[in-house]
Amino acid sequence: MEENNAKKGDLMKAVVHAEQLGIDGLTYRDIEETQPQAGEVRVRLKGAGLNHRDLFVLTRHKETDPPLIIGSDGVGIVDAVGEGVTNVKVGDEVIINPGLGWREKTEAPPAGFEIVGLPFHGTFAEKIVIPAENAVPKPKFLTWEEASVLSLAALTGYRALFTRGKVEKGMKVLIPGIGSGVATFLLQFAKAAGATVYVTSRSEEKCKKALEMGADKAFNSNEDWTKALGGEKMDLIIESVGAATFNKSLDQLRLGGTMVTFGASAGDVVELDLRRFFYGQFNLLGTTMGSGEEYREMLAFIEKHEIRPVLDQTYQLSEFKEAFERMEKAEQLGKIGFVIE
Template sequence: MKAVIHEKIKGFNGLSFSDMKVTEPESEQVRIKVKAAGLNHRDLFVLDRHKETDPPFIIGSDGAGVIDSIGENVSNVKIGDEVMINPGLHWPNTSDAPPQGFEVLGFPSDGTFAEYVIVPADSVETKPDYLTWEEAGVLSLAALTAYRALFTRGEVQPGMKVFIPGIGSGVATFLLQFAKAAGATVYVSSRSEEKRTKALELGAEKAIDSHGDWEQELGGAKMDLVIECVGAATFNKSLDTLRRGGTIVTFGSSTGDMIDFDLRKFFYGQLNLLGSTMGSSEEYKEMLSFIKTHEIRPVLDEVFPLEQYEEAFNKLEKANQLGKVGFAISK
């Protein structure tokens, strides 16, 4: 089978479009013929984590396709079923934090940027009929991350004011769509006028320039909840948008991991700081139910043939996308 693999050299130079052997699923596993898959920033990060001495692996966490083969002791699906893959492995029930053994598909395990992928049977769910293959293929990781950050950790409620800095990524666009569907009033920021315009079309109350004076551009409005994924570049400005007693949930740090902030302002303001990452299988099922109820579709920026992986990776690295970048893999 054809696959995008990484080996020997750290970073982009270790990627290639190559042939890999198709294997059979073991007990409690299924093999999926992948119809479509989605890129995430994680796919960029693991290129530097994979050591030169490690064996080749297939990259990719998101995907959707048709059950092609099943191992022993599999009863939840059958050959021919159309499914989506939950990339969060070994986290069955919602909990304060992932259990020991939790990992994400696509490193160290082989991932979805291939014609076939083998996953645990309990990591697949039925594809909603209204989603195209491309929509289903790009959805899971970003939508699950957004769902846990917004609902489980942020406890969003109707009428809340929610602020999402750095609109444009897959997770951020899902956060906007989910928060609107939950009855919140949503504010966003971006350096890009195009992304701000798209956010308004998706239902944002206001889309402000990331380089501007946020207090002035928000008209003095204070937020109940901020969902932060940008990191050092925006964290303190995000804190300043919160009302007294407000909450900030963070799940990313694309502009740097280390920050300084005013601790006295933080505790006098009775603020809440929560971390979040991915989500459980239970939350994944809840997320799918939520998107079906509200018929939410991912914002698709561009879909590439798998052999054009270099163009797709470059687009994601430059943050030129609005929404999700995906691969069409098989018909």
């Protein structure tokens, strides 16, 4: 894909970032449609999902860069195909794999791996052009709204839990910060895999909801974690909060246990007691997103177990500011979506 490659043509509505950093640089406006080239398809979007990544993009995409349609998650109907495309056809209902250029399951993404929504135009628009391999059949049991918020968070959680964390039936798994979209997928995935799952949140309401979703124990992040867990140690911890909880999480890991980390929304620099770490024989693994192979595995897993995203609220694209503000304040439980008509 060529960055922001557009031909003169029809206009569409989109949420565009330009001219200044942050939410103030976003506008809902007309922008020219992009035409599919060889090996690409165009999708008329029915919905899109908001991710923490979209907040980060607002600082990574600079004022001097060309205008950018943001957004990584989306679902819709193919309305045009480029030369040589055989895997999808016009009229197909598809969900978008936002990972570009990472096909097979490998230890790390290959050079050149990118994610839809930066540096290439994203899903907060009426239409999007993507490589044909990234247009995957939409799971039939999911609604448009559910499918629209699935991809990035579910893929991130799937790789963290299965590929990197190697979760198994009977394991004790701790998931700090249950409010995020990835965390709600982690809870559902781990329970479906037969694990015992513990979660934390500063919100009593989110703890209660997690218990309703199947968590075996939910407790306040401000509590003494060791007391809250009754001295139980975890086989696997999926840490996405960052510096605010990293060492508290590490304290709950059994000797030889594994921590997988993929987020740093509450600080990205931690102090680590190396002596305690190597005496504990701990495993610390990083991860982010996942491959096309894992994406297909994840879709098969959610279809087998009929796992649905936890939907927080949905908005019209023109209401993007309200959606971003809700995420910035961490008020959501699960995923925030956009309905695109």
